[in-house]
Amino acid sequence: MPDPKLTKAWHGVPREMIDWHPTVNEDACIGCGTCVTGCGRGVYRFDFGRKKPVVAEPLNCLIGCTTCANTCPTHAISFPPLERIAQLLEKPEVHHVVEEELLARQDQLSWQEALPHPDRLVQLEVTQIEPIGQHNLLVTLKPHRESDCMCQFTPGQYLEIWVPGTPWMSRAYSIGSAPREDGRIELHLRRVEGGRFTTWAFEQMKVGDVLTARGPLGNFVIRSSLDKPLLFVARGTGFAPIKAMIEQQLKLTPQRNLALFWGVTDTRDFYELHLLASWAKSDPNFRCVLTARKISAGFTVPEGLKFRAGTCYDALAADPLEIAHRDAYVAGPLKTVQAVLQVLKRRGIPSERIFIDAFGS
Ligand code: SF4
Ligand code: SF4
Incomplete structure (x- = not known):
């Protein structure tokens, strides 16, 4: 039995x-x-x-x-x-039960000695909510108080954010921009069906809400020497940290050779293409290849960018761009990241020169 x-x-x-x-x-x-x-x-x-x-x-x-x-x-x-x-x-429902189990046994399971980064708790105010692409939201946040600045942010890092008024645990989101002059930052939120944070964000969040967050956190930041050409590969909202990194590099190292492959499922999922086109126009060292499995009516490839139907890893495998000498930064769902890693290794980039930021699909 x-x-x-x-x-x-x-x-x-x-x-x-x-x-x-x-x-x-x-x-x-x-x-x-x-x-x-x-x-x-x-x-x-x-x-x-x-x-x-x-x-x-x-x-x-x-x-x-x-x-x-x-x-x-x-x-x-x-x-x-x-x-x-x-x-x-x-499955969000399984993840939620794990969360309930943790919270129910918090007294027993809590590790009291080392709360990570207790000094990095900040209050951020929602200043703008804008749909981007088909399933995503661009959320702009600003420090609620002067002491809540994101000054320590290095492009590529993320924040952990709590849903206000709930006992749920925080969720991690990459920051999509370096802080603006007034301290504003942006997040790109992808709707996860049944996900607690994104359901709240898509259905209830409003301008003026104040969110508790911890961060910036994480080591997915540029670690390459200044003369190293870089390759960026992003899938979906994995574009957020990559965008922040490229933005930083265009300012700090304008001579550096940068290549981006950004893949989505449907061309309607793209956003910020005008920004990518302006980078391609103003910087001859920036090259961008967009990929999508589905091409929706009305899609046109912005001037200066390239497009290939299919996945970002297939595009990367077929592209004539020389990549073996580059450092690679890859962000997206784990399965895509794994497929990209295989291509990168086949094309001669050793694993110690590949930096990844993976999340659940
Ligand atoms: S050989 Fe392997 S399967 Fe067979 S009894 Fe030993 S441990 Fe078990
Ligand atoms: S996997 Fe673990 S629990 Fe399952 S039979 Fe083997 S030792 Fe036992």
């Missing part, structure tokens, strides 16, 4: 709905028993006659655990692909 203590719903998903348990390849198994005695959840029994493990209680297996496979001397144990769990974790 499955143990009810071990087969509780996994972050709200009934255990029996999740196919996660070991499978033993008996041909490879030498019957050592390590998996049987090593599992603390009673998943295995041992067939002493045949000297083989038996997966007797598959539902007792801990979701994501692969200890018995890792310790099997003959690699006889396999599991379903881990992507299956990653896909579950991408």
Whole structure:
């Protein structure tokens, strides 16, 4: 019988709905028993006659655990692909249950000693909300008090922001611009279906709201020497940190050679194309390739920019641009980032010269 203590719903998903348990390849198994005695959840029994493990209680297996496979001397144990769990974790409802669990056990789980960056809590006032592209919002924020400045910001960094009036935890968003003279910064928000912060932002946020935020945070910043040509690759709102970085480089190192590949799903998802076109026009060292899987009616490629149907990584693979000598900065959903990394490595950029900022798709 499955143990009810071990087969509780996994972050709200009934255990029996999740196919996660070991499978033993008996041909490879030498019957050592390590998996049987090593599992603390009673998943295995041992067939002493045949000297083989038996997966007797598959539902007792801990979701994501692969200890018995890792310790099997003959690699006889396999599991379903881990992507299956990653896909579950991408569902907002699962993520929300994890959040509720953390909050419910805060007294027990809270690490009291080192609140990260307690000095970086700031109050930011919403000054502008503007739809950009098909599914995105551009939100402009300014310091609510003088002490709330974003002066320490380095392009590429992010903020953590709380939904006002809720116990929910903060969400991270890249900052899409260096602070303007009056301290304003911009965020590019992509609507996540069912996501708590973006649902609030798209449906309730209004000019004048004051948000508590922590930041700027993160190490996704330009680390290359001044003479190094740079390659930027962005997918969707991964454009935000990349835009801030390019903006910085055009000002600080106008001679530096910069190339951007920016991919979206549908050409209606593009935004700020006028800005990219103005950069391409005014700076001969800036080159930009746009990509989209779907070309919607009315789309025209702004002068000075290039366009290719498909993905940013396919465009990158096919483009004649010499990239092996560049440092690369890549921002976007994890799956795209992984595909981009493969192309970059194939095209000669070693991993130590690739910097990434990945988020869930
Ligand atoms: S650890 Fe591997 S070899 Fe040993 S009994 Fe288990 S499956 Fe067989
Ligand atoms: S993966 Fe972990 S919980 Fe599952 S059977 Fe192996 S050791 Fe036990």
